[in-house]
Amino acid sequence: MADTLDFSIALSRGELFSLEAAESIPLTGITAVVGPSGGGKTTLLRALAGLERTPSAEVRFRGEIWDGPGDYLPPEARRIGYVFQNNTLFPHLDVAGNISYGARRREVRSYDAIVDALELGALMNRSVVGLSGGEARRVALARCLASNPAVLFLDEPLAGLDGARKSEMLPYIARAVGEAQVPSIYVTHSMDEVTTLADRVLGLSGGRLTGWRTSPARLLATVTAVSDGVMRVAIDGASGEPNSGQVAEIALPLIAGVGERVELGLPIESILLSAQDPGRSDALATLPATVTQSEGGLGVDVFGQSLVLPKAGPYAIGSLIWLTILRVLPRPVISDSAENRL
């Protein structure tokens, strides 16, 4: 049976908006659906979750029919997790009560690992009314994951948080989703979130899918030292060990311990290419790379790791170039997806 979520959805909201989308999404890692606001991302997610009933929709999850002609499985029977854009915590229950709400109904006994991954242990007896924005998001995510969903839908889960809070939240999401091993569909308009989290990217604009986009460029690295909320990482060599030698280590906000591996998302606009060694600079790192492909994106080899950058340049295959990295978005390794890519 195909390990995919297949759907074909057509619905309209008056004259102004219609959604027509059909695709097959692999159920591994995090799939991002990206597009401008008002493009139909939320509507698509709601239709998949069964919150938006559409008579003509066809949705199949691992072959099981969720929606079809004459078939409709209500949301509570789909075994999903859904993180809403706004705060939907239950105000009459405390943090522990919120987190156990779904777990009790799906007979999940233990969800300590989720609570730990999201660092909620100290908040369990607090009222959800006084939580900060970031804390409330973590509780909402924990509430979903604790119910052991078969797939997780995240609808702009960082909407309304400021920049610093967002960067704090991203590793939490990556770690918790990795911990729970749950395939996720993540809806956002932010390329930073995509670069950090997504294993694959699907575009959606004006109610139409615009196809799969190049996966975000990402390098595996190993944490070599930590101090005062900062970790130093070295990009892995071909053998999977931290490469020793010529490359400067990168200092990043702390999200993992010494010896643990992380993935470095490289936002495309923050990579500069040059044919000669640019020498010392204010950049985070300058990496030597070998060109391996020049058609359909620029393929390069960095310490044995392959990257495809959606860039073009007059670089011959086999030539040595330098990547100057201005910004890096780290995430913990999401276990099964990392192997898929290497």
Added chain:
Amino acid sequence: MSVWPAIWLTVQLAAISTVILLIIALPLGWWLATTKARTKPLFEAITALPLVLPPTVLGFYLLVLMSPDTALGGAWLRATGDTLAFSFTGLVIASVIYSLPFAVQPMQSAFSTIPKNTLEAARTLGATSRDAFFSVSLPMARRGFITAAVLSFAHTIGEFGVVLMVGGNIPGKTRVISIEVFNAVETLDYRTAHTVSFWLLVFSLCVLTLVYFLNRRGGARIG
């Protein structure tokens, strides 16, 4: 002349009416808050009628309805051997109708302030719509329920016109506090009128303060 029978009767009337009102107002308030039916404004208007109709008009219609000549009044007379009008049961029915908006409107507004997403979240967490109603809607509407109970009780305590029309002025049977005050003034017994009025005033002030206090605790945690 002792006012205690009147006080006791009033409290009984208010308590019974409040229980019945809550049983009616809970589903009615929920339906009004969630329905998309086109007839909703009509039902809202019917529910709110007792707010604008003079109590005498309402009382008059109820009196006519309860008379032994009508189906309802006749059936009651055959079943119990007593007329519905000028009985305690008649008073309860009149109170329930008269105080209906005070029970329904707090419930309706409490249910309608629950964000739709919050209930959807419950559904995605494995709760059926029925389960979500009992585990999320009801607890979140709790303050509306309390407000409805307090207002229904207090409003029934204070009613006069409808009671006089439907129940008359029978001591120990249909003579409630507000009518006792009326009687006292009629017979120039200002001492009794003062005493009863004063305590009714104090009671009403306490009740309203309680209601506003409950409402002020806006988002505070309950339980």
